[in-house]
Amino acid sequence: HNQFFMTEEVRRANEDMPHPPDTRAWGAVALQAKRDGVVVADGWTRANSRSVHGMVVTKWRSTIYRGKDESNNN
Numbered sequence: 001h002n003q004f005f006m007t008e009e010v011r012r013a014n015e016d017m018p019h020p021p022d023t024r025a026w027g028a029v030a031l032q033a034k035r036d037g038v039v040v041a042d043g044w045t046r047a048n049s050r051s052v053h054g055m056v057v058t059k060w061r062s063t064i065y066r067g068k069d070e071s072n073n074n
Contacts, residue, residue: 003061003062007029007057011023041058041061
């Protein structure tokens with residue numbers, strides 16, 4: 001639903017899915033999406049999750065997003 005996003009946002013939006021044994025597994029999902037051409041890295045941003053204490057994470061841009069233009073404020 002978003003042109004720009006962080007992996008943690010995808011994880012939160014899919015909480016009804018079975019959880020992987022380690023939350024770091026979501027990184028592999030993002031990298032596979034990148035290899036498949038579904039997303040591209042679009043810089044860095046600070047994570048919102050308190051459990052990672054605001055660490056710097058990849059900001060992703062969807063290559064398949066077809067919604068209205070949105071600002072690049074993640």
